[in-house]
Amino acid sequence: MNLVSIIAKPEITITKNPYLVSSPLLFFSNKTKSETSIPRVLFSSMSYNKELAAAKKAVSLAARLCQKMQKAILQSDVQSKSDKSPVTVADYGSQALVSYALQRELPSEQFSLVAEEDSEDLLKDGGQETLERITKLVNDILASDGSYSDCTLSTEDIVKAIDCGKSEGGSRGRHWVLDPIDGTKGFLRGNQYAIALALLDEGTVVLGVLACPNLPLTSIAGGSQHSLPGEVGCLFFSVVGGGTYMQPLDSSSAVKVQVNATDNPEEASLFESYEAAHSMHDLSSSIVKKLGVKAPPVRIDSQAKYGALSRGDGVIYLRFPHKGYREKIWDHAAGCIVVSEAGGLVTDVAGNPLDFSKGRYLDLDTGIIVTNQKLMPSLLKAVRESIEEKASSL
Ligand SMILES: Nc1ncnc2c1ncn2[C@@H]1O[C@H](COP(=O)(O)O)[C@@H](OP(=O)(O)O)[C@H]1O
Ligand SMILES: [Mg+2]
Ligand SMILES: [Mg+2]
Numbered sequence: 001m002n003l004v005s006i007i008a009k010p011e012i013t014i015t016k017n018p019y020l021v022s023s024p025l026l027f028f029s030n031k032t033k034s035e036t037s038i039p040r041v042l043f044s045s046m047s048y049n050k051e052l053a054a055a056k057k058a059v060s061l062a063a064r065l066c067q068k069m070q071k072a073i074l075q076s077d078v079q080s081k082s083d084k085s086p087v088t089v090a091d092y093g094s095q096a097l098v099s100y101a102l103q104r105e106l107p108s109e110q111f112s113l114v115a116e117e118d119s120e121d122l123l124k125d126g127g128q129e130t131l132e133r134i135t136k137l138v139n140d141i142l143a144s145d146g147s148y149s150d151c152t153l154s155t156e157d158i159v160k161a162i163d164c165g166k167s168e169g170g171s172r173g174r175h176w177v178l179d180p181i182d183g184t185k186g187f188l189r190g191n192q193y194a195i196a197l198a199l200l201d202e203g204t205v206v207l208g209v210l211a212c213p214n215l216p217l218t219s220i221a222g223g224s225q226h227s228l229p230g231e232v233g234c235l236f237f238s239v240v241g242g243g244t245y246m247q248p249l250d251s252s253s254a255v256k257v258q259v260n261a262t263d264n265p266e267e268a269s270l271f272e273s274y275e276a277a278h279s280m281h282d283l284s285s286s287i288v289k290k291l292g293v294k295a296p297p298v299r300i301d302s303q304a305k306y307g308a309l310s311r312g313d314g315v316i317y318l319r320f321p322h323k324g325y326r327e328k329i330w331d332h333a334a335g336c337i338v339v340s341e342a343g344g345l346v347t348d349v350a351g352n353p354l355d356f357s358k359g360r361y362l363d364l365d366t367g368i369i370v371t372n373q374k375l376m377p378s379l380l381k382a383v384r385e386s387i388e389e390k391a392s393s394l
C-alpha cells in the first residue's frame, strides 16, 4: 500500500504504512498537541509557523519549475542533451523563485539568504539570452500557480532575487540557506535531485524543507528508485522540536516519519553519493563491512538520501569527500534537520554535530556520518578504525 492510497482513503488502517509513526490525529497539526504535555514542541513549532508555510510554498514552486525543465531535458534529442543550458536555467530559476517567494510571503522580516548560485555568469557577454529564458520560466510558473499576479518580473528583478543569496550567514540573526538544485548531475541524468531550504537562527538550523521531485512515495529500500507515474515526488519538512513530516509534492496531507531505529547492523543499509568523485566509496565499503552490514550500498544523488533515511528506507549515510574539498552549508542544512527531527544523528568523524554557524562552508573533521542513535557509537568506531587502516596502508 502506498502513501497516496492511504491519504486518499483515510478509513484504511494506516498503521500498515511503514512511515507512519503516529495516529492520524497527529497529521501535521500543532493544534492536536497539548501545551502542558509538550510545551517545547508547541513553542518551537509555533515560533516558525509563518516561516514554514513560506518555505513550503517557495520550495513547491521551485520544484514545479525543476520538474518542467527536467522533462524538457529528457525529451530533448541526443544533440541538445549535451547542451547543459537547461540545467543552468533550472538552477538559477529555482533560486530566483525561492528568493522572490520568501520575500513576498514574509514582507516584514529582514531577509538574508545564503545560496549556491549568483548572477555573475548571467551578466557576462552572452548571458542575456539565458537570463531572458529564466525570467520567462519564472513568470510562467508564477502565472500558472496564480501567485503574485500583481507583478511580472523583469530580468533585473530576477538578477536581484538571485543575488540576494550572497549572504555570508553566520552565528547571528536569521539566514535562509538554499540549494536551488542539489544533485545537479542526477537532475541532468533524470535521476534524483532535491530543492533544499533551511532556516538558520542564531547559528542553529531551526527549520528545513526538502523537495525530492523524483523520490518515490514508497520506500526505496533495496535500491528500487523507480515508481509508477503519480507515485513520485516527496516534500519533507521539519521544525526544531516538532518532528519530521512528509507529504506528496502535489498534496497537503502529511504523515510523521521516523528513522529506522534498528541496532542490528545486519538489518542496516547504506546510502552514498551516486557520483564516485563526491565520496570515497572504498572507505564506505570497508566501514560497513567491518560493521556487519549485509545489503549492498544504495547510491543516489542529492539530499534525497537524507529524506529517504528520515523515513527509514535505509539506516546509514556516509560521505567522505576527497582531500581538499570543502562542504557547503546548503548541501546539508535542510537534510540534517530532516534526519535529526526524525530521530537520527548527523555528525562528523569525531562525533561532533555539524556546525552551520561558520559562514558558507562547514568546518568539518573529515566526513559526514548519518545514522540512528543506537548504531552511531559502533558506526563511529568502525569509521575511525577504517580511516586508520586506510592511512597505514598508504
Ligand atoms: N568533489 C566533490 N566532493 C564532494 N562533494 C562535491 C564534489 N563536487 C561537488 N560536490 C557537491 O556534491 C553535491 C551533490 O551531492 P551528492 O553527491 O550527494 O549528490 C553537489 O551539489 P550540487 O549538485 O548542488 O552542486 C556539490 O555541492
Ligand atoms: Mg548541492
Ligand atoms: Mg545545487
Ligand SMILES: [Mg+2]
Residues within 6 Å of the ligand: 116, 184
Ligand atoms: Mg552545484
